[in-house]
Amino acid sequence: MKVTRRDLLVWSAGAAAGLMVTPVPWKLLDDSSIWSQNWPWIPQPMRGPVEVKQTCCSLCPNGCGMRVRMAAGWPVGVAGVSSHPISRGALCPLGFGAHQLNWHPQRLRTVRHRGIPSSWSQAQSAFTRACSEGPVVIIDGYPGRAPSSVFETFSQKRGAYRVAVGSESRALAPYESWGGVPSAALGYDLENAQTIVSFGAPLLDGWGTPGRFTRLWAERAAGMTDPQLRLIQLEASLSRTAARAWQWIPLRAGSDSALAAGVARVLLEERLVAARGPMPPLTVSDAAAQTGLTPDAIRDLARTMAARPPVVAIAADHNRAIAALNVVLGSAGARGGLVRRSKRAQPWISADPAIASVRAMLIDSSVPWDFAPQTDAEVFRFAAWDGGSSKADWLLPAPGFLEELTDVPTAPTSAIETFAVASSLVKAPPQVQNAAQFLCSLDSSLSTTEKIIHARCQELFRARKGTVIGQEATPLAKFTSVQKLEEQLWKGAVWVGEPSQPESLRCELKEWPAAVASSHPESWLTRWPEAVLPPLASKLYTESSLREMPEKGNA
Amino acid sequence: MSARYGMVIDLDRCTGCGSCMMACAAENNVPPLPQASARTGLTPMLVRKVSNGMEGVARREAFIPIMCMHCEHETPCVRVCPQQAVEVDKATGIVMQMPQRCLGCRYCMTACPYHARYFNWRDPAWPSGMEKSLNPGVAVRMRGVVEKCNMCHARLHSAKEKAAAAGRREIDPADYVPACVEACPTGAIRFGNLADKNDPASQEARSPDAFRLLARIGTEPKVYYKSKEAWVRALAESTSGPSSKGASEVQHG
Amino acid sequence: MASSVLTDSRWIARGEERTSLSRFLLWLAPWAVVLAVGIYAAGLCLYYGLNQTNMDNRFAFGLWIFLDLGIIALGAGAFFTGFLVYILKRVELRTILNTAVVVGFICYSGAVAILMIDVGQPLRAWFTFWHPNTHSMLTEVTFCISCYLLVLCLEYVPILLRNRQLRKLPSFLVFEHQLHKLVPVLAGVGTLLSFFHQGSLGGLYGVLRGRPFAFRAGFFIWPSTFFLFILSAIASGPSFLMLVTATAEKVTGRRLVPQELFRRLGFISGVLLGIYVAAKSIDTLIWLNITSPSVGFAPWQYYIHKPFGTPILFAEIVLFGLLPAFLLTFRRTAMRRGWLLSAAALACAGVLLNRFVLTVQTLAVPTLAFDEFLQYTPSWQEIASFAGVMAYGVIVYSLSYRYLPLFASPKGEDTHVSGD
């Protein structure tokens, strides 16, 4: 039988009609749409048990309380802890994306020697050799922790221990020289201040522990025409803080010292304050000329400041004139001003970026990437993320977010002492260790971080002072054993010391400090110096134009 | 009981830090795509910087967080969606966007006066390994669909589940707080049930300082704003900028 | 000559004079290249997603939607001619009926093809049929356009089957004959469907409460743009048919339809355009003075953004509305082919401008006080895929012209007008 073209057509018609009453077209239509809802190349969240852990953030020295949601053992979300006495439930914007940092494309996972993959044993032998050949400097960006103590002990015999701290801590240095109290023991008693005069300090934009001032400002100043807390921002440009301040006074960039001097002069001349310091050499009209303000504006500012004590001036950086203004105001060592929060803190020596005649330099991962030392020494830099420094001979992969055990000492600007423990909640990648572990592996006589934390807990327990704030606040005296205390701290509780004694800081100032050209860098949140940010932050700020991105693009 | 979830955002308290944006994006598994740009980005919560248009000492700036306003009446996006991928939930008043139903026609985006809807112009992607940090309560969207603020629905799910396990019908309000509200360091965002007269958010929404964006269009948005600053109110309530040269600092392009 | 080797005279209707196959292929070649590039661009959009376009979150609709709306309006000639011929019994328009069907088919299939690229998830487009939101204008558009495309296919098939070779299959001839009986019914159905989707396309923007530039008051559930779109579509449809035929005459060098038919089409177009302009003017006045101010938008603020100043409104109503309406109806100008065709072109440009204003200006104009005016430039992929659709149109039209009795009367007798 001959198959004709016609047969083929009729057959196809039958097949087509038949196909319509089979599942084929309908199921394919359905399945293909379901396929498009579950494309295999779209990542899906992990399945697994969900739990919430409380800890403290150790990414910067401010140690905000953090609640970390974990799914299948990985952190999947971060929130603040509202019971935390300093951070009060807030985090900095970057904190909310911190759980993604460990997966950052710039994460360091292997030892690198001058850009070439190397190994820990080679790094160890290189460091041991360096130690035997000459002095070694260890630079710490987050002093006061248990690892810092490891660094100090190690460098006592072999070289020097130095710290590279942020501008907030540097702003406290003048009081150390005038009052003899280590700046590590000083803080601002913001909670009792009624007038806060900020010389360009980004108070509402990442200054100090973010939650502390923003919460305070929100409760006592936000949206009020006559706020309980007067925030006066003296700054050349309309920053985020200036935009929200009770008063914004734009002054010429870099003229903060002149303004401080001018204000101090008015205060003393008009006897608005009891004379506690020397008369600044600068006249009000000179100050006006330098700052671009009118002499009357400076007088008004001085009167406003004196009108609502306690008043405190906050410098953005190491500015001695502003510190001197606080002395004139009587705010150094007074309620609502600068206070000494700790009796135990040791003075530390700031790291000078130009360090010569050193054989080797070990930089801890807590040191920000903008600290780029000019030295001939062999540099061993620990870091969790490659921030793009070319200066390090050795790049050593350090634990990232929540990957290491550390204690969290008092935040730099805090008025009261705190102590917390950040335990290691996430398993670190195999090739990773921190500087303290590295040193302990070289010198077995060193106490490990764990032992130091244990010792500190015992010390706290013996002192029987302060309160432990966990699920609820418990006076430390009620703890029956150090184990109980440790258990609480490891679960994310915070120990809070007793209120500070303002009078224990006394500043002697013979003459007005010579003007130092102040160039306070923009807030780390306004223009990020660090190249490593949570990828979400990079994305969101690009899309919202809320903040300027670092010049060099990164993921 | 049928709730009407809404928010009151105190603009005088907003410092423009961006915590809400970060918390929102992290909660909702927004991909950190490196090709991000202001025009094709994905910001279910977007803080916009506005100014009074002046320069020098007279200049004032404020920040306005923009998100889905969860319009109650004639919800523009719900009316236009051809295949019911958006709806106003009867029980909560939340305007729900279902990316899995969406065909990506973007008609809802042209309908939304607040530009609070975002299209997935690209397939989502994370740096290798980062998918382990995804929130398990929120499904990742694929390219070609529209998404927006769903008022952190995953948190409502958890709250409901917790209530069911405890044998309760109603959720505990403390269990359901959207990520942006929780993250705001100044407590500028108040979240609550607007249908409940005793709810603090509902009371604040009725305060004389409260207003809504483009309220005259008549869509009854459930996100309120408040500010004591006259220029902020004038700018937010009016429909045209203070001057023809852009009042907005948000640079598009 | 190559044509002696390669010939397709078997397929060309008896008695028709057509250019040689090689010349024809030469004519098709550039269009085929454009089509190929268009398919490639469309493929890029489907494979990589819509990031290949320059659309963004504010400009969620771009070139594609504008041109879709435009060609669907211009394609309205198909249903309207059918309506005139079969419902209103204007038999003198029969000559142009096949052209109208082919042009309509091209416009609609092209528009649907572009829409399938334009949506982010084409695989889920059928959800509209399965989970329709009956309140949405887009649902109405989707249903009507897909149904009407089916109708156009059914109308196109009889024309296709009258090809010289295809006619040889006896069952095809029967099929064609049966289908042909259906054509008046199809014309009626098509009219109804078209009426609704042309209107819904206008409603698409008119209902946008959140876009006061587009939002219009209306009757019952339909905003005024619903009716304006129908009017402008049927006004420009005949003009577009006239332009297409005139272009075909120019390209082939033959007179295909009598000049009288052009005049008649022009007159229909002109009268409807006049009605449209009047309605549009009233609508604009109501919108500027009542609708828009009532939601807090002062009329001036729509027109402060260059290049969308008031001149564009003037152009839309007067230059591309009133003027062609006058030229098409006024006897002295309508008698002159040049004037007539220019007026038809103006009318078509006018409907395109209207669609442009409604799609693009609506999105460009800010709604929030702190929004800004935005601009958008289509990417090459957008332009190329649309150019591909145009090339597809030219190719389908050329093939239809060559192999099908386009200008024959639908009865099938060789009574077509062959010029020269």
Add this chain to the structure above:
Amino acid sequence: MRARNAVVFGLGLAVALVAGWVVFPRVLYVQRQQPIEFRHRTHAEKSGVADCNECHALHEDGTFAGIPAMGKCAGCHSERIGESKAEATLVDNFIKPGHETPWLVYARQPANVWFSHAIHVKRARLACVECHSTYGESDQVRVYEVNRISGYSRDIWGHSMSRLRRAPHEGMKMSDCEDCHRWQNVEVGCLGCHE
């Protein structure tokens, strides 16, 4: 002529029907074996587990444990009990190295679905068998079938391609959820069940 046409047409029809109803399902679904031969009944009888909840626990916060983690198995199977091959696989391949067993979950919904066992079990008081049938009393693991295109378990659509005959554990498509909700007068919005 007509008869011939009818026969040819019928032939086409028949081929399509066979292809669509018989061949197509076999092509569309792939069969996969579970990693271990697991017997619900043995566990119920030998270890005295009476309640599904003992292994498939509902946590206090309402989250559902699903298939128990390795730790639960290791409670008894830290060393081999018995001689079976499955026992060896379990202990040597999973428990000792500490790997989770990659069970193929018959009722697995995609990531965009939020299903709360707590709400259905605690509030609506649905018994396990109403959705999962009597699989908990079975003596062997079923074959797991996966859809090649959508990646879904066959239980979601159900074994009957026409969806006309369905066992209780089959049919977990959205329309099935909707049907039950409609019967029970439970009104939920899209995001009531979607993530």
